[in-house]
Amino acid sequence: MKQILIFSGTTEGRSLAEYLCRRGLRCTVCVATEYGEQVMNKLEDLTVRQGRMTGEEMKLYIEEGDFLGVVDATHPFATVVSDNIVESMKDSHLPYFRLKRDTNNGLKEGENIQFFEDNETCAAALEGLEGNILLTTGSKELAVYSRSDKLRPRLYVRVLPGLESITLCHENGITGKQILAMQGPFSVELNEAIIRQYDIRCMVTKESGNNGGFLEKMQAAQNTGIKAMVIGNPEKKEGYTFREVCNELEKLTGIKLEQECNMDISLVGMGMGAPALLTIEAKEQIKEAGIIFGAERLLEGIPSNVEKLPYYMAKDIIPNLIVRSPKHGYHEKLKVAILFSGDTGFYSGAGKLYEELQNEIKAGKLTGEVRIYPGISCVSYLAAKLGCSWQDSEILSIHGRAANILEAVKTNERTFLLVSGLEDMKALGSMLMKAGMEEVKVSVGYQLSYPEEQIMILSPADCLTLEAEGLYVCLLENYNWKNRILTHGLSDEAFLRDKVPMTKEEIREISICKLQLYGDGVLYDIGSGTGSIAVECARLSECLQVYAIDKKREAVCLTKENRSQFNLNNITVIEGEAPEAFNGLPAPTHAFLGGSSGNMKGILEKLYEINPRLRVVINAITLETISEVTALLSVLPIENQEIVQVQVSRAKTLGRYHLLQGENPVYIISFDFKVYREGVEG
Numbered sequence: 001m002k003q004i005l006i007f008s009g010t011t012e013g014r015s016l017a018e019y020l021c022r023r024g025l026r027c028t029v030c031v032a033t034e035y036g037e038q039v040m041n042k043l044e045d046l047t048v049r050q051g052r053m054t055g056e057e058m059k060l061y062i063e064e065g066d067f068l069g070v071v072d073a074t075h076p077f078a079t080v081v082s083d084n085i086v087e088s089m090k091d092s093h094l095p096y097f098r099l100k101r102d103t104n105n106g107l108k109e110g111e112n113i114q115f116f117e118d119n120e121t122c123a124a125a126l127e128g129l130e131g132n133i134l135l136t137t138g139s140k141e142l143a144v145y146s147r148s149d150k151l152r153p154r155l156y157v158r159v160l161p162g163l164e165s166i167t168l169c170h171e172n173g174i175t176g177k178q179i180l181a182m183q184g185p186f187s188v189e190l191n192e193a194i195i196r197q198y199d200i201r202c203m204v205t206k207e208s209g210n211n212g213g214f215l216e217k218m219q220a221a222q223n224t225g226i227k228a229m230v231i232g233n234p235e236k237k238e239g240y241t242f243r244e245v246c247n248e249l250e251k252l253t254g255i256k257l258e259q260e261c262n263m264d265i266s267l268v269g270m271g272m273g274a275p276a277l278l279t280i281e282a283k284e285q286i287k288e289a290g291i292i293f294g295a296e297r298l299l300e301g302i303p304s305n306v307e308k309l310p311y312y313m314a315k316d317i318i319p320n321l322i323v324r325s326p327k328h329g330y331h332e333k334l335k336v337a338i339l340f341s342g343d344t345g346f347y348s349g350a351g352k353l354y355e356e357l358q359n360e361i362k363a364g365k366l367t368g369e370v371r372i373y374p375g376i377s378c379v380s381y382l383a384a385k386l387g388c389s390w391q392d393s394e395i396l397s398i399h400g401r402a403a404n405i406l407e408a409v410k411t412n413e414r415t416f417l418l419v420s421g422l423e424d425m426k427a428l429g430s431m432l433m434k435a436g437m438e439e440v441k442v443s444v445g446y447q448l449s450y451p452e453e454q455i456m457i458l459s460p461a462d463c464l465t466l467e468a469e470g471l472y473v474c475l476l477e478n479y480n481w482k483n484r485i486l487t488h489g490l491s492d493e494a495f496l497r498d499k500v501p502m503t504k505e506e507i508r509e510i511s512i513c514k515l516q517l518y519g520d521g522v523l524y525d526i527g528s529g530t531g532s533i534a535v536e537c538a539r540l541s542e543c544l545q546v547y548a549i550d551k552k553r554e555a556v557c558l559t560k561e562n563r564s565q566f567n568l569n570n571i572t573v574i575e576g577e578a579p580e581a582f583n584g585l586p587a588p589t590h591a592f593l594g595g596s597s598g599n600m601k602g603i604l605e606k607l608y609e610i611n612p613r614l615r616v617v618i619n620a621i622t623l624e625t626i627s628e629v630t631a632l633l634s635v636l637p638i639e640n641q642e643i644v645q646v647q648v649s650r651a652k653t654l655g656r657y658h659l660l661q662g663e664n665p666v667y668i669i670s671f672d673f674k675v676y677r678e679g680v681e682g
Helices: 011-022 034-038 055-064 079-088 119-126 142-146 163-171 188-197 214-224 242-253 280-288 314-322 350-362 378-386 405-410 422-434 505-515 532-538 553-565 600-610 623-633
Strands: 003-007 027-031 046-050 067-072 096-098 113-116 132-135 155-159 179-181 200-206 227-231 263-269 291-293 307-309 334-340 369-373 394-397 414-418 441-446 454-458 472-477 522-526 545-550 571-575 590-593 615-620 638-646 649-654 657-662 666-673
Touching: 003 011, 011 027, 011 046, 011 242, 034 046, 034 163, 055 079, 067 079, 067 242, 079 096, 096 242, 113 119, 119 142, 119 200, 119 227, 132 142, 142 155, 155 163, 163 179, 188 200, 188 214, 200 214, 214 227, 263 280, 263 350, 280 334, 280 369, 307 314, 314 350, 334 350, 350 369, 378 414, 378 441, 378 454, 378 472, 394 405, 405 414, 405 422, 422 441, 422 472, 505 532, 505 590, 505 615, 505 638, 505 666, 522 532, 532 545, 532 553, 532 571, 545 553, 553 571, 590 600, 600 615, 600 623, 615 623, 623 638, 623 666
Parallel strands: 003 027, 003 067, 027 046, 067 096, 113 227, 132 155, 132 200, 155 179, 200 227, 263 334, 263 369, 291 307, 291 334, 394 414, 522 545, 522 590, 545 571, 590 615
Antiparallel strands: 414 472, 441 454, 441 472, 615 666, 638 666, 649 657
């Protein structure tokens, strides 16, 4: 029966052979060392050939064998062996597949990470460094480093626990405790333990990818503050992923090699953190998990025989899952639990991680299913402790985000607030007192569900006296609350003004309507003056980012004062002249121009360059400005143009009469930029 020939010596090669054999496809695996043969599982359809071969020997072996195809799964640094395989197959009719390891890790050279093209240049660089060196490049390159009398006494060499590797160590003058004969994979924690045990100051490693434990080594180096010297991947030729090789062999043999779902990923809400508050479903998922991710406080109390990793962000979790995927040779079903505090649907990172995991599954980097198991939120828990409901309350979080707390407290009888810790609690008390809201009742839950749990009823002043660090959540009750007016529209008197020009109330309201803002947009208020437009817009949505830009120091100061007066954290005040002041800012979705200082053309052209789909509203008073704007609109790519003139008259009392006094007429010009392509509009 014809079979597949695999040149191995790597985790990928071993995993591929075992995977194919379990699906009824016979394989012969060639490994160079005795140790390489020892780590291969004994399977019915698997033949292992041990021993190094020259190019001619490879050619003869391929010609004499009954093979359907050849897979090169040698190490990415074994370029000579790989080249010999290619050369030996020059006259062969058999298909050749290079199973290539993904070594693209996104790391860049920095203060503690240095890349080298080869071992020789790395060894030369080590001569100038002091301290012990952990060499993890294997036994074959050992001579490059051990020939130096300066380096040899400081080398601690991690090699495979095979006779060949240990013999090479002795031949190169590495003996006794300098030999760390171990079989991976090595966790971050084990790498760190070795670094500390042998007082390592520098680690040398190959850029060998996740299967080579590269990321764990780099993380350990970072955690311990030592220098990492990395030998870059020398392989240049293209290759196939694990899945792509399986697809090609499926076409070649006609045997179905379907990839199975191999991960069961659970996103688990842990409630407050105490095990007693876990749902039964959550307990089951944690109990059955083979690996658990989460913040360190959530991992406390999890059985020690389970692999636990203190990661809770997608950028840390996903790479760890990918190295356990079929692409990297893992085919046994793996149950994964990822822990989140509170409820997975309440100010939680679970939703974002779920989305990113699904994207990785669609891209073929992961195979598995993702499920969410909710927990008890801190708001639900505190409400129960206080004996009140929460469905009719405002709920805000300033845990890693901004929120307009004062506006919420002013317009709601009850507001639940999630905070980051003690500092936020003190800031909350100070904010309420400055706003004259000393009567607000602050019910505080501290370290909920833990032995230190406290429920405290405080005043804003009491918040300033808190001393304990920890987890806080609170309920703010304002019995003097007032209904929030749904329409925007602050009176002119609400703003600090001094002598700085300000867009009048009625013009503001029409202009804001013409802007057609949406919640998560970015607004440039150009020539912001007192910041009245910026303030009114920022009050509409906490998610709207507003950049108030003015070149005059007095205007900038007034805008900052008005921002503070209304406690708006989503306004950024920029002192500078447009359009240069736009540099470094997020691209706007909307722009309001209350003043251009004679540079209307330059401002509009720059705005179009930044976002050719921008919504723009301009206020103009002088005929010269109107003339300039209309001329520009005839040459700029725009649509939905509208120009209106508004004249407001205000009644003044004179005795028993009301006399109307007219304000200057204002032109409100609104339009959308549109993308223009040569030969195509729209």
